[in-house]
Amino acid sequence: MTTLSEGTAAPVGEVVLEAVGLTKHFPVRRKLRDLFSRNPASVHAVDDVSFELRRGQVTALVGESGSGKSTVARLLAQLYPRTGGDILLHGRPTKVRGGRRFRAYVRRVQLIFQDPFASLNPVHTVRYHLTRALRIHGNAGKTAADLERALGELLTRVSLTPPERYLDKFPHELSGGQRQRVAIARALGADPEALLADEPVSMLDVSIRLGILNLLRDLKERLNLAILYITHDIASARYFADETMVMYAGRMVEGGDSETVTQNPAHPYTRLLIESAPDPDRIAGIADATVKDRGNGEPPSLIKPPAGCRFNPRCPHAMPRCTVDLPPRLEIGDRPGHWAACWLYDPETVAKESPGSLAGADPAVETPPALHLTEEAR
Numbered sequence: 001m002t003t004l005s006e007g008t009a010a011p012v013g014e015v016v017l018e019a020v021g022l023t024k025h026f027p028v029r030r031k032l033r034d035l036f037s038r039n040p041a042s043v044h045a046v047d048d049v050s051f052e053l054r055r056g057q058v059t060a061l062v063g064e065s066g067s068g069k070s071t072v073a074r075l076l077a078q079l080y081p082r083t084g085g086d087i088l089l090h091g092r093p094t095k096v097r098g099g100r101r102f103r104a105y106v107r108r109v110q111l112i113f114q115d116p117f118a119s120l121n122p123v124h125t126v127r128y129h130l131t132r133a134l135r136i137h138g139n140a141g142k143t144a145a146d147l148e149r150a151l152g153e154l155l156t157r158v159s160l161t162p163p164e165r166y167l168d169k170f171p172h173e174l175s176g177g178q179r180q181r182v183a184i185a186r187a188l189g190a191d192p193e194a195l196l197a198d199e200p201v202s203m204l205d206v207s208i209r210l211g212i213l214n215l216l217r218d219l220k221e222r223l224n225l226a227i228l229y230i231t232h233d234i235a236s237a238r239y240f241a242d243e244t245m246v247m248y249a250g251r252m253v254e255g256g257d258s259e260t261v262t263q264n265p266a267h268p269y270t271r272l273l274i275e276s277a278p279d280p281d282r283i284a285g286i287a288d289a290t291v292k293d294r295g296n297g298e299p300p301s302l303i304k305p306p307a308g309c310r311f312n313p314r315c316p317h318a319m320p321r322c323t324v325d326l327p328p329r330l331e332i333g334d335r336p337g338h339w340a341a342c343w344l345y346d347p348e349t350v351a352k353e354s355p356g357s358l359a360g361a362d363p364a365v366e367t368p369p370a371l372h373l374t375e376e377a378r
């Protein structure tokens, strides 16, 4: 019996999981009258988020704290009911509310949490955690020897070798990196097609982060997994992800291949994010472009998010239209598939209103160079 389907026959790039207009609003009751209100207040945590996870590829979802990344992961893991939109597994809509359907779904889509210590039960050994995962998902085989083989295989997959050294250890006897490896092995016990990794290295020492990211990359290649990598560290997305998407205040603002998004960011928010996480390899030009924050440097309230582009109160290039109309995804034109939800990439709007023309915006701030590219491309 093999626990893990090494390099399954499905082609690399095949879409496994798709978010279509995914939306999550959390109701909040601040005052008694909200109970009786027709439009009770809610936190607009995720609005109209769409993307695809493909076999053999890592897709990064990047954004600052509170931008809605974890909520997206939990929606995709079917841990929250959604307010709107759909989740397609191999093109088929999913409606999972516990029970057998939920188990069938999580067999294919597994979530890895940020804190491996909290996600492993301290009173149980590695053997217990992995055996349970294998049994629940029907991968434990028929005999004790099958189970032992499957356990050994799981630990070998995550480079905890020899397996006998780790099987009977408790979580507190392992280092942070080893615990995260056990958490990953447990997820692999389901033999999934997609892994949702929510900040999988942010709780770990800097020195061991790379080892875990390399492990995930190895699994992506060997097991042909589709991986969602959630992070606030855009530099690690460049290193690790094939595709990068950027979220701001519950909405996706930019997407494309990781190299392009990180080296030639188009959306003013992505540029701000990169400015605040300096990368020595950044190509000339981007590093020189000044991105100032004209607002208070804080993300907006998600209970009453700003109309139009949610970044407009902070954007140094804001135009009047940005405060009214929600920008659609606009092609940048430098690389196929690179887009930004930003009116700067709509030549008509720019010609009419000119970047930075909103009161309080700073017209002296250099506009993104890719804008010129867009105009040429059209």
Ligand SMILES: Nc1ncnc2c1ncn2[C@@H]1O[C@H](COP(=O)(O)OP(=O)(O)OP(=O)(O)O)[C@@H](O)[C@H]1O
Residues within 6 Å of the ligand: 026, 043, 044, 045, 063, 064, 065, 066, 067, 068, 069, 070, 071, 072, 232, 302
């Ligand atoms: N269960 C909940 N009830 C109410 N509001 C929530 C709930 N979960 C998240 N939120 C709110 O939704 C917004 C998005 O939160 P989320 O945790 O998804 O962001 P994030 O980008 O993952 O941030 P972090 O990196 O800090 O985890 C935040 O404003 C948060 O306060």
